[in-house]
Amino acid sequence: MTLMKRPLSKRQQTILNYIKDFMGKNSYPPTVRDIQTGCEVSSTSVVDYNLQILQREGYLQRRREVSRGIELLGESAASTLRNLxxxxxxxxxxxxxxxxxxxxxxxxxxxxxxxxxxxxxxxxxxxxxxxxxxxxxxxxxxxxxxxxxxxxxxxxxxxxxxxxxxxxxxxxxxxxxxxxxxxxxxxxxxxxxxxxxxxxxxxxxxxxxxxxxxxxx
Amino acid sequence: MTLMKRPLSKRQQTILNYIKDFMGKNSYPPTVRDIQTGCEVSSTSVVDYNLQILQREGYLQRRREVSRGIELLGESAASTLRNLxxxxxxxxxxxxxxxxxxxxxxxxxxxxxxxxxxxxxxxxxxxxxxxxxxxxxxxxxxxxxxxxxxxxxxxxxxxxxxxxxxxxxxxxxxxxxxxxxxxxxxxxxxxxxxxxxxxxxxxxxxxxxxxxxxxxx
DNA sequence: ATTGACATAGTACACCTGTTCTGATAATTT
DNA sequence: AAATTATCAGAACAGGTGTACTATGTCAAT
CATH class of the missing domain: 2.10.109.10 (Umud Fragment, subunit A)
Structure with missing residues (x-):
């Protein structure tokens, strides 16, 4: 569904969709480096930077202290369902x-x-x-x-x-x-x-x- | 239809339930050490050992090379579908x-x-x-x-x-x-x-x- | 008692992974 | 043009995390 929040940059949109896709397929969230390679980003810090923004805008929740600590929020969470x-x-x-x-x-x-x-x-x-x-x-x-x-x-x-x-x-x-x-x-x-x-x-x-x-x- | 599986030990049952509970709450799977402390096991190797058995018996699937690479199978996975x-x-x-x-x-x-x-x-x-x-x-x-x-x-x-x-x-x-x-x-x-x-x-x-x-x- | 399968402990290692730091580039504003 | 902000790049560190190794304990069958 179309998101109606503040506009995301193309890279942020790509990352968000990658996370959805990944969780739909794997039942566990991706690592920062999974996202890095999957979205063809050249640095983990860029992923981290954009994840911060996605969190600030309310698209996801992070548990910084644990690996793969990403939780999708709102409509995004629907894609975590298997078999969809x-x-x-x-x-x-x-x-x-x-x-x-x-x-x-x-x-x-x-x-x-x-x-x-x-x-x-x-x-x-x-x-x-x-x-x-x-x-x-x-x-x-x-x-x-x-x-x-x-x-x-x-x-x-x-x-x-x-x-x-x-x-x-x-x-x-x-x-x-x-x-x-x-x-x-x-x-x-x-x-x-x-x-x-x-x-x-x-x-x-x-x-x-x-x-x-x-x-x- | 239900396959007659070998009975699980108490500890294996505890671990399996802990994983279900954890994934229901957190949207990402637990680590070996999460299970260790959560189930009051004294060693990570014991967790690993029992996870091998749970995998062999078909209760879950592991991706050994990635962290939190646990996927519940069969009825166990039902809790993952709770959003449908x-x-x-x-x-x-x-x-x-x-x-x-x-x-x-x-x-x-x-x-x-x-x-x-x-x-x-x-x-x-x-x-x-x-x-x-x-x-x-x-x-x-x-x-x-x-x-x-x-x-x-x-x-x-x-x-x-x-x-x-x-x-x-x-x-x-x-x-x-x-x-x-x-x-x-x-x-x-x-x-x-x-x-x-x-x-x-x-x-x-x-x-x-x-x-x-x-x-x- | 001995054996052997099953189960548990403790420890250590190597890689995974989130984070941080410094710096550079691009876009936008002043 | 200068300044500011947003975004990106590369590298390095520290702790997280899966795994391997050895040793111990339990228990039933021999």
Whole structure:
């Protein structure tokens, strides 16, 4: 979830996300030197310096006298749960805004805000990512402003998959059921009150298969 | 299903319980010397010796090369999961089907299917329950067939809350934003393309406030 | 009594790890 | 430009921490 405290520097954000990721995987907190190498910092003192700031800003608690004495606070603490999958929110999805390209291999979770979800919401997949919906343009997919769409990176969607696609000529992002019909693609809304559209296959750039939607109020 | 393990000695039981307790309180595992003093053992080697046995018997996993490299396994790990909230799916919500009454106090989670959700989806509340949506009648709330609606039991909704309500005369369940206007209730859909309705307050039976929606595909 | 597996003590060592110190660089303010 | 603050780099120290080693005690089976 998006943090709304005083803005953290990029390095502080990276460190915080690294700690979350580490604790999710290892059940014990990282050492200063774990963070140093994991975040590619050149000195332990820099880690210590930024940990002090993260503590002062209330993101974590330290027990200076003991090793690995880091405790995450607030929302950050959720990621200490085992079996949860940390999903990076890599960008927004809106009608006029291009869909961000996701490179599953090279992205670093530490660079994004993360949400921690149970496996049944991510199909157990490790490489699921999320997009935040801006605006009301996805209502025909039963998705509203502020919702989180969970996507599995996919190249070749199956007919019937709900996909996130970029329509090049319309300059529009959309969430619809995908059907390949010859050299055309038929896109069917999730909301049966809306009408399907058919466009040239070359005009459609699929970015991922929708595996879930999450909304909080 | 439970594997018949070899019985643990009193000291091993003590150590195992100490580790659980420690991790529950501190969010990081104890050191060998923490265990030594905490369990009143006279030597670190004795702790090490018993930890080897606990590992061999499958109660925990050790990362010998790192400090505090203890991970609880099996049932022992349950205490690490304490932050996940188990939400019972107490029934369905559909246009013609009455909303099930939920008695927060007496229900037994074991009687229902449960989903385990991270706190950010349940507002951290312990008594959230879920309803499975049947049919397409909730599309004006951006909720489709099969979706899971998360509800917090509530008696007196605030104006603007999204609530699950039963309209007595129409015999219809619905999800809408609630506004009390004198002796009437105005119900506004989440989907701005749909129209609000206004009904007599006595005709509306509110069952809970919607805190989230979850959809998997 | 002897043996051998199990369990416990005490001690010491080597590496892990948090911390501190000094200094340098970058960004921002005066 | 000068001053101030924020951030980073490198190195070194001190105590924390896992582990190894040896010795002792317990107890049942032989």
């Amino acid at each position: 999958i940390s999903v990076p929110v890599v960008g927004n999805i809106a009608a006029g805004e291009p869909l961000p390209l996701v490179n599953t291999e090279q992205w670093n979770d530490a660079d994004f805000d993360n949400v921690d979800l149970p496996p049944f919401l991510t199909k157990g997949k490790e490489n699921v990512f999320a997009l935040r919906v801006k605006g009301e343009s996805m209502v025909d997919a039963l998705v509203g402003d502020g919702d989180l769409v969970l996507l599995e990176p996919i190249e070749q969607p199956q007919n019937g998959d709900m996909v996130a696609a970029w329509l090049k000529d319309r300059e529009e992002a959309t969430l619809k059921h995908f059907f390949l019909e010859g050299d055309k693609v038929k896109l069917v809304p999730a909301n049966s009150y809306m009408q399907p559209i058919t466009v040239a296959a070359a005009n459609v750039s699929v970015r991922g298969r929708v595996v879930g939607v999450v909304r909080t109020m | 909230i188990s939400v019972p799916v107490v029934g369905n919500i559909a246009a013609g089907e009455p909303l099930p009454l939920v008695n927060t106090e007496q229900w037994n989670d074991a009687d229902f299917d449960n989903v385990d959700l991270p706190p950010f989806l349940t507002k951290g509340k312990e008594n959230v329950f879920a309803l499975r949506v049947k049919g397409e009648s909730m599309v004006d709330a951006l909720v489709g067939d099969g979706d899971l609606v998360l509800l917090e039991p509530i008696e007196q909704p605030q104006n603007g809350d999204m609530v699950a309500a039963w309209l007595k005369d129409r015999e219809e369940a619905t999800l809408k934003h609630f506004f009390l206007e004198g002796d009437k209730v105005k119900l506004v859909p989440a989907n701005s393309y749909m129209q609000p309705i206004t009904v007599a307050a006595a005709n509306v039976s509110v069952r809970g406030r919607v805190v989230g929606v979850v959809r998997t595909m």
